[in-house]
Amino acid sequence: MYLKTALFSVTLFALQHIVRLIYSLGYHLHFYQHYPGPCRQFPEIEFGSGNFYTLPDGTTFITSGLDMNVFSRRFQLHYTSQGVEGAIYVTNLNSSEAVLRKLDIIVEIAAEEGGFSLETFHPHGISVWFDTTEGHHSLFVVNHPTRADDRIEKFLFDPATFTLHHVKSFTNPKLRSLHDVQAIGEDSFYATNILHEHRSRFFMLLELFSLMPWSSVILYTEETGYSEVVSGLMSATGIAMSKCGAFIYVMLSLGSQILVYSRGEDNSLTLQQVFPLYTHPDSAVLDPVTGDLFIGAHPIAHQYINHVDNPAKHKAASQVLHLRLTEGNITSITELLYDDGILISGSSAAVVYNNTLLVGSSVDKLVACKVNVPI
Amino acid sequence: MDVFSGSFKHYPGECKKVKGARHGSEDMTWTHDGLVFITTGLGIPDVEKHLLATGTHGEIQLFNFKDPGAGVINLKITHRKEFDIVKMRPHGITLLEDRVKGEHILYVINHLETEDRELVEKFRFSPSTRQLTHLKTIELDSSFFFNNIVAFADDQFYITNFAYMPYKGVLYHALINLFPIKLGSLHFYNGTKSVAVTESHATPNGVALSPDKRFVYMAASMEQTLYVYKTYKSNAQLSLVQKIYLGVKGDNLNLTPQGDALLLAVHPVFYKMVFHLLWALSPECISPSSVLRIPLGSDGLAVESDITELFYDYGELISGSSVAAAYNNQLLIGSVANSLVHCQA
Numbered sequence: 207m208y209l210k211t212a213l214f215s216v217t218l219f220a221l222q223h224i225v226r227l228i229y230s231l232g233y234h235l236h237f238y239q240h241y242p243g244p245c246r247q248f249p250e251i252e253f254g255s256g257n258f259y260t261l262p263d264g265t266t267f268i269t270s271g272l273d274m275n276v277f278s279r280r281f282q283l284h285y286t287s288q289g290v291e292g293a294i295y296v297t298n299l300n301s302s303e304a305v306l307r308k309l310d311i312i313v314e315i316a317a318e319e320g321g322f323s324l325e326t327f328h329p330h331g332i333s334v335w336f337d338t339t340e341g342h343h344s345l346f347v348v349n350h351p352t353r354a355d356d357r358i359e360k361f362l363f364d365p366a367t368f369t370l371h372h373v374k375s376f377t378n379p380k381l382r383s384l385h386d387v388q389a390i391g392e393d394s395f396y397a398t399n400i401l402h403e404h405r406s407r408f409f410m411l412l413e414l415f416s417l418m419p420w421s422s423v424i425l426y427t428e429e430t431g432y433s434e435v436v437s438g439l440m441s442a443t444g445i446a447m448s449k450c451g452a453f454i455y456v457m458l459s460l461g462s463q464i465l466v467y468s469r470g471e472d473n474s475l476t477l478q479q480v481f482p483l484y485t486h487p488d489s490a491v492l493d494p495v496t497g498d499l500f501i502g503a504h505p506i507a508h509q510y511i512n513h514v515d516n517p518a519k520h521k522a523a524s525q526v527l528h529l530r531l532t533e534g535n536i537t538s539i540t541e542l543l544y545d546d547g548i549l550i551s552g553s554s555a556a557v558v559y560n561n562t563l564l565v566g567s568s569v570d571k572l573v574a575c576k577v578n579v580p581i
Numbered sequence: 582m583d584v585f586s587g588s589f590k591h592y593p594g595e596c597k598k599v600k601g602a603r604h605g606s607e608d609m610t611w612t613h614d615g616l617v618f619i620t621t622g623l624g625i626p627d628v629e630k631h632l633l634a635t636g637t638h639g640e641i642q643l644f645n646f647k648d649p650g651a652g653v654i655n656l657k658i659t660h661r662k663e664f665d666i667v668k669m670r671p672h673g674i675t676l677l678e679d680r681v682k683g684e685h686i687l688y689v690i691n692h693l694e695t696e697d698r699e700l701v702e703k704f705r706f707s708p709s710t711r712q713l714t715h716l717k718t719i720e721l722d723s724s725f726f727f728n729n730i731v732a733f734a735d736d737q738f739y740i741t742n743f744a745y746m747p748y749k750g751v752l753y754h755a756l757i758n759l760f761p762i763k764l765g766s767l768h769f770y771n772g773t774k775s776v777a778v779t780e781s782h783a784t785p786n787g788v789a790l791s792p793d794k795r796f797v798y799m800a801a802s803m804e805q806t807l808y809v810y811k812t813y814k815s816n817a818q819l820s821l822v823q824k825i826y827l828g829v830k831g832d833n834l835n836l837t838p839q840g841d842a843l844l845l846a847v848h849p850v851f852y853k854m855v856f857h858l859l860w861a862l863s864p865e866c867i868s869p870s871s872v873l874r875i876p877l878g879s880d881g882l883a884v885e886s887d888i889t890e891l892f893y894d895y896g897e898l899i900s901g902s903s904v905a906a907a908y909n910n911q912l913l914i915g916s917v918a919n920s921l922v923h924c925q926a
Contacts, residue, residue, distance in 0.1 A: 229585075236828045237588055238873060238890035484587060527589060541589030544890070578926070580595050 227415060230460065231508040237523070242542050242563055243576035245549055250306050253290045253517075255566035257386065257444075258555045259334045259345075262494040264300035266557065267309075267345060267363075269293075269329035272568055274350045276383065276403070276410040278515045281569075292327035294347065294361075294370060299559035304574055310369040311361070322359060322372045326351040331386030331444070331489065333395065334363075345370060346395050348384045356384040356404055358397060358426075380424050380432045383410070386489055388445045388454065390473065394427040396435070396454065398442040414441070414460070423456060425473055435475050436467070444489030444555075449497040453478070453534040457487035457501065464490075464501075466534055481536045485525060486510070488554035488568070495559070499529040499536075502553040502566060505544070510568075513552050517569045521547030526556040526565055528581065542577070549573060582759075582852040583830075587869070593891050593912060594926035596898060599644065600652030604628055605861075606642070606915030608729060608833050610676045610687070611906045615646035617913055618687055618706075619653060619921070620671035624694060626751060627861040628918050629670075639669040641689065641704070641713060646908040649923050658704065660715035668693050669702075673729035673788075673833070675738060676706075683708035686716075688738055690727050694749060699723045701730065701740070701770070721775055725765075729833055731790045731797075736772045739797055741765065741785040751859070757784060758855055761803035767810075767819070778819045779810065787834030787904075789843060796822075796881040798843055800831035807831065807845070807875065809882055823882050829871070830854075832917075833904035843875040843883065846902040846914065849893070857901045861918035867896030872905040872914055898922060 248255075253271055260266045271292035273285050294311070297304045313322055330348040337344060343363040350356050357377040361370035374393075383401040390396065402420035403409040413420060421439040426432050436442075440461030447454055447469075454467045454475055462483050467475035486504040493500060503525045504510040513522035526543040529536050542556070542563060551570040556563060563575040604622040611617045622632055622639030632638060642653040658666060672690040679685050684705055691700040699721040704713040719736070721727060726746040732738045744757045744764040757764065761783035768775040779785075779799075787800040797810045797819055805827050810819035829847040836843060848854040853868035860866040872892040876884045892905075892914060900919035905912060912924040 234585065238888055240591060240890045485589075525589075539589055541591045541893070544588075579591070579593060 223417070226417070230462075231511070232506040233508055235506050237505060237544050239544050239546055240541075241545070241575055243578035245573050245575035247549070248306055248572040248574065250308075251295070251572040253285075253288065254569040255295070255572035256330060256554050256568045257332045257489050258491045258557050258564065258566055259332050260299065260491060260494050260557045260559060261334065261336070261343070264298050264559050266297050266299055266559070266564065267332055267334060268295040268297065268306075268566060268572065269332050269347060270295060271328060272330055272350075273328040273352070274330075274383070275353065275405065276401075276407045278407065280516055281514065284516070284518065292324075292329050292349075294329060294332070294345070296368065297564075299557070299562050299564060304562065304564070306572070307368055310367075311372060312369055313372045322375055323351070326354065328352070330384065331398070333387045333389040335389035335392060337392050340392075344389065344392060346387045346389045348387050348397070350384070356381055358384070358387055358395065360393075376426060378426075378432045380434060385443045386445045388447050390447065390451065391427065394425075394473075396445055397424045397426070398422075398445045398456065399424060400441050400443055400459075417460065419461075421458075423475065427473065430473075435473070439465075444487060444501070446490040446492050446499060448531065448534060449492065449494070455490055455499060457490055459486040459488060459504070460507075462486060464529075464536060466536065468534060479535045485527070487527070490529075491555055491557040493558060497531060499531065500542075500556040500558055501527040501529065502555040503527055504552060504554075509547065510552050513547070514569060517551070522552040523547050524550045524553030524565065524567065526553060526563065528558070542579075543575065582855075583850045584852055586850050588849060588871075588890075588893050590893050590895050591890075592894070592924060594910075594924050596892070596922050596924040598898070599649070599913075599921040599923050601642070602653055602921035604632065604637075604639075605918035606921040607671075607903050607917050608673045609835065609904045609906045609913065609915050610674045611835065611838070611908065612676070612678050612685060613680065613838055614683075615908050617644040617646065617906055618642070618656075618674055618676060619644060619915060620674045620689060622670060623672055623917060624670040624692065625858055625861055625918055627859075627863070631862060638667050639671045639691075641671060641674070641687070643711065644913060644921075646911055646913070649911065649925070653921065654711075656706075656711065656713050658713045658715055664702070664715050664718065665693075668695060670694065671702075672727070673740070675730045675732040677732045677735065686732070686735070687713065688730055688732055690730055690740070692726075697723050697749065699725065699727050701738070703736070719770070721770075728786050729788045731788045733769075733790065733794065736770075738770050739778075739788050739790065740768050740770060740775065741788050741799065742768050742777070743784055743786065754858075755855070758803065758851075765801075767797070767799055779808075779821075782808075786832050787845065789834040789836050791877070791881050792836070792840040793881075798834055798883075800827075800834050800845055802830045802832065805830055807843075807883060825875075825883055825885050827873070829873075831873075832902070835904060835906050837907045840877070842877055844891075844905040844907055845873045845875060846905045847871045847873055848901060853896070854901055858917065867900040867919075869896050870894045870899045870902030870914065870916065872902060872912065892924065
């Protein structure tokens with residue numbers, strides 16, 4: 207009798223979990239396309255423009271050539287056969303016809319054991335810190351080096367020669383399956399772990415589909431080292447900071463939420479607002495002029511999962527959201543763009559500067575649209 | 582019922598409510614020089630109570646795209662005593678455009694619920710006095726409920742029979758909106774009587790005619806489908822040439838002035854629309870609004886892959902959008918019982 211009850215309960219539990227999963231994959235969803243104005247694709251980028259950071263003068267850094275150790279074999283084969291390389295591009299959105307430039311990366315320390323190597327460089331999240339005393343820009347980039355643990359790379363930007371000098375690598379067991387980074391100082395940052403598992407694809411898929419909340423936010427400062435400031439999240443992806451550094455925004459993709467934290471003196475994070483999103487946000491880019499947030503999102507999850515497995519065959523719907531903030535809290539949300547995946551697949555980042563909307567994708571194109579609608 | 586549906590808001594430009602709109606703006610018909618005739622005062626429960634309480638009735642309003650700031654004005658109707666203007670509850674509207682003198686002929690569906698009659702009123706517009714003269718009343722079979730109308734020729738029009746409704750009560754309306762039973766069809770009135778010219782559909786709603794009168798477009802709400810029919814000289818039966826599943830419940834259809842696209846107003850979250858129709862004047866019962874642009878090819882068929890969502894609102898600016906018209910980079914959006922919105926692209 208007890209065995210029957212136990213079996214029935216387990217079956218019911220498994221059933222509701224499967225239904226929840228199927229629902230969150232979005233097979234029932236359909237939306238119509240719309241754009242803020244005429245759009246064009248950048249011919250230079252074929253394989254990803256996953257994350258952005260925009261400076262107050264319109265200079266925007268774009269990471270390209272994403273690959274993660276937990277991606278599928280089919281994806282890795284496609285990546286190597288197409289000769290894709292990890293790279294960082296820069297563009298200036300201030301000019302009417304934004305032109306893309308690939309940055310040369312100079313490695314100070316040779317690629318010895320654990321050192322930085324361009325061959326294994328697969329950039330993801332990016333954040334820029336402007337040091338007012340030294341007058342230089344430090345770029346913090348999430349790197350998924352081939353067959354090694356995820357880490358954060360630090361580069362110094364030389365605007366005269368458009369080069370990046372690699373200065374430091376940040377590694378630690380607390381940095382698991384990294385997604386994004388937010389610089390808070392010359393040598394300090396927050397980083398998001400999208401998942402706990404970072405080596406085995408099988409366990410990664412298990413963790414993903416079990417919907418276990420093992421995602422977290424890690425803080426690193428020179429004084430306090432690496433610490434887990436927020437834990438128990440459901441796939442945290444993008445992380446952004448408000449203009450004055452008072453608030454931290456964490457995107458939960460599978461959790462379909464945005465968490466707003468207020469930042470303490472000691473860099474601790476206190477939850478201030480939970481904003482339900484009903485879509486899956488990837489990264490948030492701060493508008494350096496207005497302080498608003500622009501989000502690249504994946505509205506139909508199953509399309510994105512298939513797209514990242516086989517980009518040549520599957521398209522994924524893209525969506526750009528514009529969030530307005532009041533005293534740190536999100537108070538309004540508008541959809542700037544929706545595309546069925548034909549113009550751009552798997553939008554992961556977006557920013558509006560000077561009436562131009564730049565939309566980036568995880569492993570697809572880079573698109574610029576004129577913004578003819580009120581922002 | 583769209584319980585799990587919902588999208589994010591976006592506008593094609595600067596959108597504002599239009600002055601002078603009070604009891605909704607269920608349907609619109611337009612002229613090539615920017616005039617729009619709008620029906621207001623459809624007798625849904627809350628609105629009907631308000632109309633009786635304030636001693637007002639359904640009206641036909643005029644909006645001018647060339648002067649959007651002026652808002653809408655109620656058109657004065659000169660009529661014989663037999664026409665009971667107090668009981669007027671207009672629904673669909675269409676016109677036969679007079680491009681020479683501007684004396685357009687309007688046909689308006691009028692539901693006389695108190696007497697259980699379904700009528701189509703014929704008016705002539707006088708551009709000099711900006712008044713309507715009531716010409717005649719066409720009586721239709723009252724066991725049906727008619728929704729939208731599009732003029733074909735003088736005293737000839739296509740009219741959507743929303744459902745077979747021998748009993749026009751709120752409960753019956755609610756049932757029709759819950760279960761997509763095929764109780765309606767598209768009718769053609771040939772001057773003397775109206776006959777069904779298509780097979781049965783569940784709640785046919787909006788109807789539009791291509792400029793060359795060769796194609797009839799019809800949106801069936803509960804079926805979430807757009808039907809495209811080809812007309813023949815006799816207008817006896819239409820033949821179906823295209824069927825597009827939209828996935829949303831469409832309301833009224835209008836062509837763009839250039840004839841290159843259809844504008845379909847939709848109710849994206851239908852269960853909210855059901856509550857809105859029952860308690861239209863309650864601020865909590867708002868319903869999201871959306872307008873789709875369905876481009877038409879040179880062959881008269883709709884281009885399904887290029888359908889764009891022009892407008893989406895959560896219901897705060899406009900609730901329950903039922904119709905849209907475009908002119909010269911402007912969009913006018915009407916609702917069943919809520920505001921009238923003008924967007925400047």
